[in-house]
Amino acid sequence: MSRIELKNIVKKYGDGFPAVNDVSLDIADGEFVILVGPSGCGKSTLLRMVVGLEDITSGDLLIDGKRVNDLAPRDRHLAMVFQNYALYPHLTVFENIAFPLRLQKGKHSEEEIRRMVHQASGMLELDEHLDRKPSNLSGGQRQRVAMGRAIVREADAFLFDEPLSNLDAKLRGQMRTEIARMQRRLGITTIYVTHDQVEAMTLGDRVAVLKKGILQQVASPRELYEQPVNLFVAGFIGSPPMNFLPARVSGSTLHLPHAEVTITGDLVEKVKGKDVVIVGLRPEHIKDATVETTPEHAVHFTAVVDQTEWLGNEQYAYIPFDADRAVRDKLDELDRELDGEGMHPQLIVNLDARSRVIEGDEADLAFDPALMHVFDPESGDNLTRDDEKAAQIAKDSEAQRRMALERAKKREAAKGGAA
Structure with missing residues (x-):
């Protein structure tokens, strides 16, 4: 070693x-x-x-x-x-x-x-x-x-x-x-x-x-x-990939294609002076509000579903949207960097298998704003990354790695003794 x-x-x-x-x-x-x-x-x-x-x-x-x-x-x-x-x-x-x-x-x-x-x-x-x-x-x-x-x-x-x-x-x-x-x-x-x-x-x-x-x-x-550091890492890690939505900034409100989100704390200062930011939402963080329990502070919105895919234990809904011209070039560039095909932007939602949403339905959806990421469209930096949480995850992961190695060594030693 x-x-x-x-x-x-x-x-x-x-x-x-x-x-x-x-x-x-x-x-x-x-x-x-x-x-x-x-x-x-x-x-x-x-x-x-x-x-x-x-x-x-x-x-x-x-x-x-x-x-x-x-x-x-x-x-x-x-x-x-x-x-x-x-x-x-x-x-x-x-x-x-x-x-x-x-x-x-x-x-x-x-x-x-x-x-x-x-x-x-x-x-x-x-x-x-x-x-x-x-x-x-x-x-x-x-x-x-x-x-x-x-x-x-x-x-x-x-x-x-x-x-x-x-x-x-x-x-x-x-x-x-x-x-x-x-x-x-x-x-x-x-x-x-x-x-x-x-x-x-x-x-x-x-x-x-x-x-x-x-x-x-x-x-x-x-x-x-x-806790991805930037837009590229966030887009590359995850399957299906993270959704990237343009959001107009108006004081402490972000205007997304289908919803409005009120932001607080440091994030308000970080987005001050910007016309548009990019909001990242994982598909599994968007819920069908008719079959899943959502937190009190969840953001609710309705959207017409263009296509669904049912996989037995889960299903995906696809909702097209028009990307704000101010960030369209950035999203297209990101798509090329991620070996994408330059498809029309769409919101991917990972629905619970119990959901009965089908193509053409106006779905009642919700997400926890605490789980969304906000990115600077110019630098790509993640404005919502929490360095303290990231450090704790790193510490926990290293402890788990060492524990797994120790367990493996003990198992091998036990096999050798038995032999």
């Missing part, structure tokens, strides 16, 4: 454009950190610089306090799992897993190699496939072989580059669980790259959100969801 520190890391190519721009990140021993962002944000480039497959233009990369910028990949003691698995088609599963051990000529006896391979294959439920070739395996099995090869190296850290992107949705869910379980069991420092924010939210102890090579926020999944 090891601690990995990135200090002001920059990567520039021949044209001088910074693919990664001044990224600093401190990854604790045994921590599972996700690098996430839309296509072209620099996340894979950053990972390749850590493992040594890309040169670092400037900045320092430290592993356990030692600067490794100029070390070859083989000397960094890191194990990488690639998107395309990188298996040898002519070798059996056993030999694919054993390959990094055989490269260390003379270091391991045949008996040791067999023991280490069987230990990894047992952990990944590959024992019955050890004599098969990769071409006879499913995508999920191939991914587990690639993970087994990383495990036997006994590396100081695991690096994953979009390892599940070639799998179908059901298998991705299963493999997410397996990777999370394996990481806890081994307690090994892990950096994982994905463009899928669901993977990021379910796997990581902390998530680093990148945009155009610049680190936007690094925090626990819960902090990113509840």
Whole structure:
């Protein structure tokens, strides 16, 4: 296990454009950190610089306090799992897993190699496939072989580059669980790259959100969801995504497309002098007031539903609105940054499964204004972020991470004693 520190890391190519721009990140021993962002944000480039497959233009990369910028990949003691698995088609599963051990000529006896391979294959439920070739395996099995090869190296850290992107949705869910379980069991420092924010939210102890090579926020999944620092992070994290609504400012009142909200305290001062702000509302924070209990201070409004989707345990309602011209360009820019399709803006509401709202209905909806976010349309900053709450979430998340690692160690120790 090891601690990995990135200090002001920059990567520039021949044209001088910074693919990664001044990224600093401190990854604790045994921590599972996700690098996430839309296509072209620099996340894979950053990972390749850590493992040594890309040169670092400037900045320092430290592993356990030692600067490794100029070390070859083989000397960094890191194990990488690639998107395309990188298996040898002519070798059996056993030999694919054993390959990094055989490269260390003379270091391991045949008996040791067999023991280490069987230990990894047992952990990944590959024992019955050890004599098969990769071409006879499913995508999920191939991914587990690639993970087994990383495990036997006994590396100081695991690096994953979009390892599940070639799998179908059901298998991705299963493999997410397996990777999370394996990481806890081994307690090994892990950096994982994905463009899928669901993977990021379910796997990581902390998530680093990148945009155009610049680190936007690094925090626990819960902090990113509840206390995003800006418009981009708020829009990227969450499925369905956060609703962004233009709001005209009139003293202590925000005029949204379908409702008016009275604001108080510091927020009144923060929006003073602005004509328009952007209000963010999560779909699940908007309720069907006819079937769900709403707080006393809830904001009620009615709106005609354009489309609904029923999923059994929940349903979604879609309500189009006209974006204020003053913020339309900003919302369009955000949509492009989030790899959107530039669709007509619409309010997404996550309704209780008991709701009977259908297309064409005028729905009676409500939301708690304490749960809404308000963003500066020019800077994108979250004007309602609560730094104290964010700090408490970070503290709680770190305590939970340490507790989970301790539990995993005790379970492994108990298994070893039983054996």
